[in-house]
Amino acid sequence: MTRQFAAFLGVAAVLALSACSGATAAVQVEQAPPDEQTLEIWQRKSPGGPSDKIGQELVAAFTEETGIPATMTSISDEFEVKLQQRAVQRNLPDVVINDTAQLGNLQSQGLLRQIDRDDIDGADDVNERAWDGARAYDGDYYGVPVTAHTVALFNRKDWRENLGLDVPDDWDSLVSMWQGFAEDDPTGTGKNVAGLALPGTTQRGYISWNTSTFFWSGGGEYFEETPDGYRSAVATTGSVRAATWIRNLACQADVLQPGASSYDTGTTKDLFKSGGAGSFLVAPYELPSLKEALGSDLEVIKPPPGPAGLVTLAEGNNAYLMAGSPNQSAQEKFAEYLISAQGQEMGMAGDRDGNLVRLPVNSTVDMADTREDSDWAMFQQLFDDNGRYVPAVPNWNPFLNESAKTLNALISDCSLDVRSEMEALDDVFTAELGRQEVLAP
Structure with a gap:
């Protein structure tokens, strides 16, 4: 948890207590x-x-x-x-x-x-x-x-067509396209470019936010919801598999931009906009500026479904x-x-x-x-x-920030064991569910 966010919670608690409760503050x-x-x-x-x-x-x-x-x-x-x-x-x-x-x-x-x-x-x-x-x-x-x-894949149509590739329709063809962008000189200039521009920083939980579509589509889940509360699900087989796929974008396929773990959304957008990467998964608020910058070289496509189908962040x-x-x-x-x-x-x-x-x-x-x-x-x-939408736990931010730390570590250090890291995250999630008093027995 950042000091800024912790300070906000502390001050907000003072406000809430000084007014007896948020509900009574409004009527008083x-x-x-x-x-x-x-x-x-x-x-x-x-x-x-x-x-x-x-x-x-x-x-x-x-x-x-x-x-x-x-x-x-x-x-x-x-x-x-x-x-x-x-x-x-x-x-x-x-x-x-x-x-x-x-x-x-x-x-x-x-x-x-x-x-x-x-x-x-x-x-x-x-x-x-x-x-x-x-x-x-x-x-x-x-x-x-x-x-x-929600989000969709902003893609360099001209690069894809220069390489003779079809619009990807599954994860294998998606990664193959990104590898082509990174390895096969789609610009014809010899310039090194990335396949996918990813905001990988932990700031505001960006990497978790920006990979949640892949996490869900890969079979990952943050929680198991029961009638009596939530249980952490980040160490299940589907979640470990999805996290492994995300990590391998950096450690196996090598399609992310160098230093992706320090990029926020603004610097990532600038990289894509300036021709430093071939794809950028983002929401439609970027349509006007990216279309103005890239014109007919840009296409916007549905993310291909993963092993669990297609689930996009709303x-x-x-x-x-x-x-x-x-x-x-x-x-x-x-x-x-x-x-x-x-x-x-x-x-x-x-x-x-x-x-x-x-x-x-x-x-x-x-x-x-x-x-x-x-x-x-x-x-x-x-x-x-x-x-x-993200799960309706009382406070999503601690889960967002902690999952971002884990994913950021996984794309930064390829020697880490994914299952071990996700099991450690599972312990953190379980403890936080307890603190928020929504942990299922």
Whole structure:
């Protein structure tokens, strides 16, 4: 666990205790009259960037529509640190738009209002799978879905065709394509390139996040869910096999970029964008910028199925209505605006870079009415047919970070025994399930 994240949990606990509990914090705060309520909204985006601009447009439209004054603040650096500072002050923003995977650690510290779907106008129009990303371990909802996405393989079509290769349809042909990229000079320049650009750092659990599609498709599981709780499943035969396949991308096939274990998502994207690797598994928010950079040399394809079929990581963002706000009716109005057809279409922003809504969560919205790029439809199909959210344990972050440490070690040191490392991870998972009081007997 990083010091930054540990500090956030500690401060959040202070906030929760000082308010008795997250649930009571929301009801104890005196509410401003409805016509005097305002909103402070945060999102994890780069200030001044494309997503910030779209966010400002959306919030301005909300204010014009409802008359509720609202401000949007985009923060990319030290988002958790700044949120914890506001938690210490017991002055959280009213709404935070953040990853679905953050629900557990925010909810477990009492920072979120519980959501009653029946109180949110338009909730019935929201895709049920998207609601899965807003539901905590206790079965209740603590966010309103804003956007969803999954991942696909961004691939150098020109390199593949230069080597006379078909689109891969299984893992053997996928690895063969990556080996061709790395070994057979697909650029015709003699330049050394990688087969797959992988964000392999432990930072924010990136390597675990970025290989979860392969882990699941290879037969791996993080947990076994029972009626009485969870058991760790990372040392099962399927999980060890899947982890071995991921490790062998570095240690046997040798298709990853040199130093992959230190790459984050930004540096990995830059590598792929600049022609340093032939494939990049990522979500559709990168469609506009990568298509602008690579044009017709880029193709976006479904990841081939592994031994367990095809399972792709499903994610998205929720609007979290923060506890302790004196503006609860305004919070709900903003959430309702975000999931409305108007709000979804504004957030989709056509084919512009920086879209806030990748795949619409409102089932009445047709992407074809807003976007011309047909690759978005493929992502929608992948999400509908193959997407899976991370397990709804009370706090996913410790599991994400610990699995990232193990996978990072495996691609960094090829002498390590995969089963032994996964068995050690299994012990860590079991202990953490116990700490979170969800370990099955």
